Amino acid sequence: MxxxxxxxxxxxxxxxxxxxxxxxxxxxxxxxxxxxxxxxxxxxxxxxxxxxxxxxxxxxxxxxxxxxxxxxxxxxxxxxxxxxxxxxxxxxxxxxxxxxxxxxxxxxxxxAAPPQPGWPGAPLYPTGYASPPMGLPMGQMGYGTSNMSHEDQLLLEAIESNWKDVLALEVRIASLRKEIGAVTARLSSLNRDLTSHERLVCTSKDLGDWADCRRALRDAMTVMSRSVKEIDLGTTSGAGKRHLFEEIHQKHVVQRLPFPGIKQAVNEFETYRKILQSVIGAAQASLNRGGRDAEMPANSFLQKVHAKAMSKRKVGKFLFSKSFPPPG
Structure with a gap:
């Protein structure tokens, strides 16, 4: 199923x-x-x-x-x-x-979207597709007409299959874009100077470790910024051919109208689908790097410093109670 x-x-x-x-x-x-x-x-x-x-x-x-x-x-x-x-x-x-x-x-x-039904068992007009507009000359009639070659039918189906995959991949990219924004905000909040209380319990090695943590945070944010730029301004955005692909799909694939250059279009749709997969891979890698190499070590360091501060505070309270016992 x-x-x-x-x-x-x-x-x-x-x-x-x-x-x-x-x-x-x-x-x-x-x-x-x-x-x-x-x-x-x-x-x-x-x-x-x-x-x-x-x-x-x-x-x-x-x-x-x-x-x-x-x-x-x-x-x-x-x-x-x-x-x-x-x-x-x-x-x-x-x-x-x-x-x-x-x-x-x-x-x-x-x-992923399943491949379209094969030939000749596919219905004349698949569900969700409009029939050829009324009044078109027979030479412009689309899907299911005798003047369309079997090859053109298969090429249109190939474009349709790629386009469905593209739409699914774009949903995933939008989700990743939100995740990158959320992780970047967390990394930015972690990339801070230690408070005076935190510095009091840190050794010189601790301070060096925190400098390394902040460097990793900055590097991770830079990588995620590149992913965001690729999503917002790169090939997959309006700056690329995305609008052209959508126009081809609406004007020719939905209406089942072959067009000059259809073979090249199939290759371009396939290439665009692969580009989207690469964008997803890069975004996932940047998220993984942000969590593994930056966010987790920074949180671990701050938790260790917090534990040191709490321990020192307890020792201080104990010594104070010994020096100034309660009356009676």
Missing amino acids: QLSQRNPSVNWEPVPVDPSGQRVVWAWFRPPAVPTGMMFTIPAALFTDANAVAGLSLRRLVAATGLDPSQILCWTINGMNFDSSGGTSRLLDQTLPAPPNGANLTVSTWM
């Missing part, structure tokens, strides 16, 4: 993950946040059963819903983003990680 064949969920739906049907996860198909995919919630209790989670991978999870795992495009788990690399990513078959702090695990999964 393809995701497009399922109506959007109205509530969480149970999905059995073992033959007995006693172990289930919960799925929401085509939610507003992931209109071209689904969200999973894996109960924390499931991770306490080693037999239940053994081999519970994303590919197996999607297959349990009855959908085609080969259509997995990308996914988000524990705030980290991953690309399926056309179904070749080894992470698709790795056991899902246990959630931190005993919480439920949430996985958002984006699915």
Whole structure:
């Protein structure tokens, strides 16, 4: 089954993950946040059963819903983003990680659009496509007419398939753009001078470590800034050919009207889809770097300094109570 064949969920739906049907996860198909995919919630209790989670991978999870795992495009788990690399990513078959702090695990999964039906079994006018406008001469009639070659039909379908993938990828890019903004704001707030109280408990080595942390924060913000610039101003924005692709789709593909240069257009749509995948990969890498190399070390350092300050404060209170015992 393809995701497009399922109506959007109205509530969480149970999905059995073992033959007995006693172990289930919960799925929401085509939610507003992931209109071209689904969200999973894996109960924390499931991770306490080693037999239940053994081999519970994303590919197996999607297959349990009855959908085609080969259509997995990308996914988000524990705030980290991953690309399926056309179904070749080894992470698709790795056991899902246990959630931190005993919480439920949430996985958002984006699915690629399925290929269009083959020939000649496809309907005359597929659902969602307009029929040729009334009054057009027969020579301009589109889809299903005898004057359109079989090759042109296949080329139009190839453009349509690529365009559907493009729309799904653009949803993912928009989501990543928001995540980058949120992470950048957190890194910016961490990139600060230590307070006077924090400096009092720091050794010279601690001060050097914090300088390294701030350098990593700045580097990560620079990398994420490049990703934002690529998304906002690069090939995938209005500065590129995106508007042209949309115009070709509306004027020719929807109306099923072949046009000069259609073979070149197929290549350009395919190239644009690959560019979007590269943008997603770069954005994911910058987010991973920001979390792994910058945010986590900075938070860890500040927690250590806070613990030192609390310990020193307790010692100070103890010494004060010994020097000035309460009356009586």
